[in-house]
């Protein structure tokens with residue numbers, strides 16, 4: 001079962017947050033034509049799939065995750081013709097496009113919700129979830145998940161902002177409308193989808209159930225039958241509620257649901273257990289090893305992993321678990337890339353990660369404007385949290401940190417735009433740029449380029465068995481990948497210390513590393529953030 005090869009087994013996905021990627025028409029907002037003009041750059045990096053976060057019509061209360069019309073492109077980003085041109089031009093370069101599907105909720109400005117809130121007997125009323133009373137269910141963006149509509153004398157459910165009412169998947173008419181819409185985008189030539197918070201669609205709010213509801217997998221199988229079947233599409237579900245026990249239900253090939261999911265266990269390791277992500281805790285390297293190896297082994301024959309450090313909801317990885325301060329930024333960013341891209345699964349690169357973009361660490365809370373961030377600031381200040389401590393948590397964890405404009409060059413607006421961007425540039429935009437990275441053979445960019453290409457050419461990297469080495473080592477995250485004709489060793493010093501790693505290297509040679517001049521012996525002396533890939537292949 002694990003041997004069936006799919007095209008995404010050798011692919012690397014590049015995630016674009018269009019608003020912050022590249023502005024082609026000088027309004028300070030990234031757009032589709034801006035993406036088109038950077039396709040040669042992405043081709044050079046070597047990626048073969050682009051995931052676009054939502055570009056549909058939207059009032060953008062939540063960065064486009066509040067869709068008011070699934071069938072049209074937000075004019076800020078361009079037109080349907082621009083989108084078709086993007087599909088065409090990228091396919092000429094061998095790059096596929098996957099779209100973001102937000103199926104758990106719509107915008108309150110969506111026609112369905114406008115109708116639904118007219119009267120209780122409107123045919124669209126039952127597209128959403130209503131209650132005569134509120135319960136104690138909480139929104140993921142703080143506060144109650146219920147919003148009162150006086151003229152209906154009813155509350156509607158919203159797991160996110162009150163402008164994002166939750167859809168009622170128990171209604172077959174709603175489900176059919178959704179499938180029709182998905183097929184519309186498939187007919188435009190997209191190669192697949194990322195499915196936003198998909199584990200919420202089977203919710204049972206009156207039983208207090210949010211994720212993993214009883215009908216979830218039936219809905220996904222129904223969607224597969226109506227939309228994905230026989231079309232060779234790549235689908236990835238965003239599932240904060242995934243565990244190694246329920247993950248195979250989504251991606252085990254015989255289940256006919258999705259190609260893979262995003263699980264977030266490693267992402268939750270630096271918060272206090274039971275707390276929110278603003279409740280900070282140091283990352284323990286052994287926890288990280290344990291979580292990754294659990295997922296690598298757990299889905300070995302049972303599904304497929306996605307591999308990511310970053311996305312538009314997360315802070316920058318080099319600032320988070322690397323070292324974004326001066327000299328070690330490059331070394332630690334490369335180490336993190338090697339550590340992740342050595343594993344089995346489909347890797348995702350989030351825009352700017354390939355040049356080691358950092359968190360902006362804005363100097364005060366007012367700089368942070370994302371809806372989730374603003375709500376949490378309000379809630380925590382009201383509760384009496386220390387503003388200084390809160391600012392630090394926001395700097396380290398806010399979604400805004402991954403959304404600063406892409407740093408193309410050191411001109412006034414970072415080459416992102418020739419006018420003031422919609423959101424603040426990171427203060428280091430003049431020193432960390434694509435232009436600089438492309439000029440420097442030794443840049444983070446070229447490490448990513450190497451790793452992306454290695455996945456296309458090396459079968460062991462794609463499908464080899466994973467085995468963790470030396471769990472107890474306090475600084476080194478090392479593992480082995482084995483296929484019938486090769487063994488790869490990936491050895492990463494996760495910390496800024498010098499340390500040793502014992503390994504019989506007599507039959508091994510260096511395939512890649514982030515330092516020069518490596519002396520192999522049976523005790524490898526590792527420098528700060530040193531990362532090495534070794535192989536036993538002869539030629």
Ligand code: TEU
Pocket residue numbers: 062063065066102140160196197238240277312313372399
């Ligand atoms: O995010 C899922 C989600 O639950 C987020 O609230 C996530 O937990 C949070 O950002 C981390 O603090 C998805 C999208 O990726 C996100 O951008 C949307 O805001 C959200 O769904 C609602 O559609």
Ligand code: CA
Pocket residue numbers: 023024025026027028029030031076
């Ligand atoms: Ca623009």
